[in-house]
Amino acid sequence: MAGNSFGNLFKVTTFGESHGTAIGGVIDGCPAGIHLDMIAIQNEMSRRKPGQSDIVTQRKEPDTVQFLSGIFEGLTTGTPIGFVIKNANQKSKDYSHIKDVYRPSHADYTYDKKYGVRDYRGGGRSSARETACRVVAGAIAKQLLKGVSIHAFTSSVGKISINQPYQNLDFSKIETNAVRCPDDVIAKKMITEIKNIRKEGDTIGGTVTCVLKNVPVGLGEPVFDKLHAELGKAMLSINAVKGFEYGSGFCGVEMKGSEHNDIFNEDGSTKTNLSGGIQGGISNGEDIYFRVAFKPVATIMQKQKTINSEGQKLEMQGRGRHDPCVVPRAVPIVEAMAALVVADYYLLNKITKL
Amino acid sequence: MAGNSFGNLFKVTTFGESHGTAIGGVIDGCPAGIHLDMIAIQNEMSRRKPGQSDIVTQRKEPDTVQFLSGIFEGLTTGTPIGFVIKNANQKSKDYSHIKDVYRPSHADYTYDKKYGVRDYRGGGRSSARETACRVVAGAIAKQLLKGVSIHAFTSSVGKISINQPYQNLDFSKIETNAVRCPDDVIAKKMITEIKNIRKEGDTIGGTVTCVLKNVPVGLGEPVFDKLHAELGKAMLSINAVKGFEYGSGFCGVEMKGSEHNDIFNEDGSTKTNLSGGIQGGISNGEDIYFRVAFKPVATIMQKQKTINSEGQKLEMQGRGRHDPCVVPRAVPIVEAMAALVVADYYLLNKITKL
Amino acid sequence: MAGNSFGNLFKVTTFGESHGTAIGGVIDGCPAGIHLDMIAIQNEMSRRKPGQSDIVTQRKEPDTVQFLSGIFEGLTTGTPIGFVIKNANQKSKDYSHIKDVYRPSHADYTYDKKYGVRDYRGGGRSSARETACRVVAGAIAKQLLKGVSIHAFTSSVGKISINQPYQNLDFSKIETNAVRCPDDVIAKKMITEIKNIRKEGDTIGGTVTCVLKNVPVGLGEPVFDKLHAELGKAMLSINAVKGFEYGSGFCGVEMKGSEHNDIFNEDGSTKTNLSGGIQGGISNGEDIYFRVAFKPVATIMQKQKTINSEGQKLEMQGRGRHDPCVVPRAVPIVEAMAALVVADYYLLNKITKL
């Protein structure tokens, strides 16, 4: 209700501010008896953590997750899985200069107006640090979804984008470069672009594409909880996201029905997949694919005019170590949220028929 | 949980198949003491109903809503508002030819696989007829939101689109033409396009843009229930929707932070509004605007190859009276879903502070 | 949230006032493919309906349920089941004399204070008429729970109570007398007592005991949603209920652990069952039994002093046809609520393990 839980049956609730003692969460509804691969979980954390390459923020946070409950002798017990991630980087004084300042296109102003009080240290609850908890939960969801593959990758940075369908790409290359783009040539251009942008003290947006293979037929709960509606909400809830499309997406609006319809093969699969693996809100067994738009990071290393909480004009400039482009580190977050949705809907679908 | 409810505090649950006895729903959580304008509600129904113009389906359904509870002497009583809309158009035999047929890019296949049983008459639960109930609930939500204006309109049909910012448009023109486009010149082109498409026995997609003015500051529940995340889910849950973007949307990904940031005025308003009226998932008082992508209707009046539930190949052709373009009738549905989200979040925000 | 829904996965939402057009509801989450016995559903309705015997209210309401959706060719389709029950007995003028009067120990005062507006005709939403919808939903839940038997019966009326353990009773006798007590001798005394009370223009309380057999092991969701906690809430939500106990109940508080503990047989069953079939909030396969306390009906045919909404003193007297004792008609309601809880928890338990 208050917005810090996600999921129906496989449900994660998160807590924590960027510069508080710790962030963490509770995963309730994870089925019992799943053998958890702890190294795989930590690997997902490492894909998201700061300081992992020279094109992301150089903050140093180990981002080690500690599980407190719900796991016994390596197995999930069906009881809630509590976890915490300590905040290594609690330098409150770094943020004293923005205590009363509303940073442009950040959440400072809206949090202040909504809550009347705000942890002003580094974004507090509105910081993307919170997404580390999503990655923990998503990593467990992935382990529940045996057989389903989930691959997200950077499909564009600014105006540089992959120009071929995802079917041509080799997903094993995603983790071979810092920008997480499976097209080597484009990846290099993206990395150069990000470095140039950073030199300008500026930031840039981008898109992440995600492809899910082998999702069972039947997931999705019409009419309001269609599978793509929940995926859309999941993605739009990630910091800096401005748009979501699946299957033919916004391109589909220019097409005719005779072009857009996916004709069946005799086995129920389809010859084309403009539907994006979902029909009537329910997965049909084809690949599910979607694209997520990320705006440029609001914190820039240039002087900006702004106001403080008294409505006084002032000038400010970003300090510290920020991402010039959020997309490379967003890739594992997109995957995590996708895994959470699919795991939840997989469980929901178990009671559709007896 | 099973997908037929929307909202947290202002919550609508719908039921009904396109060719059953009736569709209807329950609105629970509508505050007591609201004087309901019944004519305004029925007017919204008329904006959605079939047969309203020569560019939509020519089916005749009066779509009269009957309220059964929760309203007494013109006022909401705080108890659940039950309502039904009778199905005038119950000609089951019209649909016998598709009993075992999976229509391409419809939900026939997925419903059959998910539920093992299916009301095959005209789409059953997957029919867009269900959205009539959303319009009823949305019309009540609008009356709760005094002072907030919600205007949706057709911003593109196929490749024909409005080429000016919404700020230049006169929303009072939306209802003056059949396609619900406030740009007269473009509207005519759209209408011609839809008529041509229909002559081909084909269908076409389009986009709806929605603008909300005077939404109070502070609506939205971070981190998972950000205002735009819920708006996105609401829109993606409408039949035929393939994408959602708000504020700068997919265009924003090509921008730099220095271009994209919305600089504050001294009163807390912003000079630009690429944020789309929402920052950190919370409304900031600026206009909220978003765009929704609709695919072309799957039912076309051309022969298509498909299969039946036995996996046998066959040929089929759409019959009856269908929309060549769903967008004009989708406009009130988009508004209704927007109103439901904002009303719900308006109530949620009432308990943020004591 | 607003209180008119019950259940997690098998969820019923009800609407309707006693003297509005109709009452009804939506059952969402009923699994697909269940063949519904419509006669069995109507039979449950008849067990609850007014006028069924000479010890209950003589109002005449046919209480015929009409299903509007979610059932096709006799099977549940997995889509929401909408239903309505028309109000035959809409004589609004009968209630004009209580328009502004707060009847003692009714909900008139609290509804007025809470909502500021109230449908004063016959109790409106606070009338026990609403429980007819629970019986519809419960009758469907019973059909989902093949193999589980649910038997409620009148275990006391005023000071007259069954003095033997339920194991000695023949449940097939419950429906053989008007008071629904399986002990013939006690039943006669109860009926006489109720008739005497009615002659006095008074009312009397009583208890209903409910026994569930063959509930599968494993139902219940610790720690907050323990099976008996949800059963307790379900019962306490029925009009006029003042208490709930299961297993040893309030008697258990006087016992020692060495007396109270249920010793295991080798097959996991227990020699005694003071636990009432639930341990740690989870069913253990033994009989689940509980007892529900109903207060005397507040409407009496005697003069009472009271006040109106202006705080003025006045005298009033119940009119019309009311139950002198609510317990006989409460028996099917108790069963319905028990069935709803067990069906819901049966579905919930399906995702405890993969």
Next chain:
Amino acid sequence: MAGNSFGNLFKVTTFGESHGTAIGGVIDGCPAGIHLDMIAIQNEMSRRKPGQSDIVTQRKEPDTVQFLSGIFEGLTTGTPIGFVIKNANQKSKDYSHIKDVYRPSHADYTYDKKYGVRDYRGGGRSSARETACRVVAGAIAKQLLKGVSIHAFTSSVGKISINQPYQNLDFSKIETNAVRCPDDVIAKKMITEIKNIRKEGDTIGGTVTCVLKNVPVGLGEPVFDKLHAELGKAMLSINAVKGFEYGSGFCGVEMKGSEHNDIFNEDGSTKTNLSGGIQGGISNGEDIYFRVAFKPVATIMQKQKTINSEGQKLEMQGRGRHDPCVVPRAVPIVEAMAALVVADYYLLNKITKL
């Protein structure tokens, strides 16, 4: 859904096993701007903690709560409040002897059957240690409810019970004796009884009565979420509870309507209060009072016959330090759960009218 959350708007989710690293939880939906008295919170913890007197378990656990988020400069921020309580008493070897043993009237058997895997160390998730988290959340709820007083006390131990109405009692005496009974004479008898029981190696049940004063009129959400229904569920979810009654409770069933009805005073208050402060599921401003039945603790220091997970017979005897009577330590838990319900319903009621 999976049972570890309580509340609608003021919602607590707990995690943790008795012998894991830590227990803890997340409170989501606490309004922003509440100044928290941390000493008061820790005082509530001390009322529940083991080792506090010579009639409770002599285990030593400091039960210090550490808050991780949601509080900044002494104020709640409206973001989720995460907290942990470390388990000081993690001696896993103490419990190796019960690894495969099903203790009579414990949850060992049902957890094993439900989940297929179980943390067998000291009860794991089914241990009453979990209630420490409820006390944390309840202590915060109490601070939200300014003006409302909540007093629970021990009203009976075994057959020894207070024989006067609560109105005659001096609640300031509750904390003056180890058994938390405000009647000095009865308190002494209770303490003697508990000591005698402990010498026998046995345990005994009891009841807790709770009285809430100054609850605002209007709390409660008919029809399913009546205030007393939620209070009942809250109490029944506490370990060892077997029954709940409010107002006249089970005694009310023997009364006539003419005796039971609460006649109004001119100001809307009532001359009697057999309703227990709730009419039609909504608080009416009178005292809310209810009684909760606790069974004798299942762990006894006597030899008992039982079985293990292989179905083999064996003998076992409780070891370690257990409560001979759970009631004295249950008093703050009852208050905490009552506070959670009232705080939640207080917030819910804020949106009944605009």
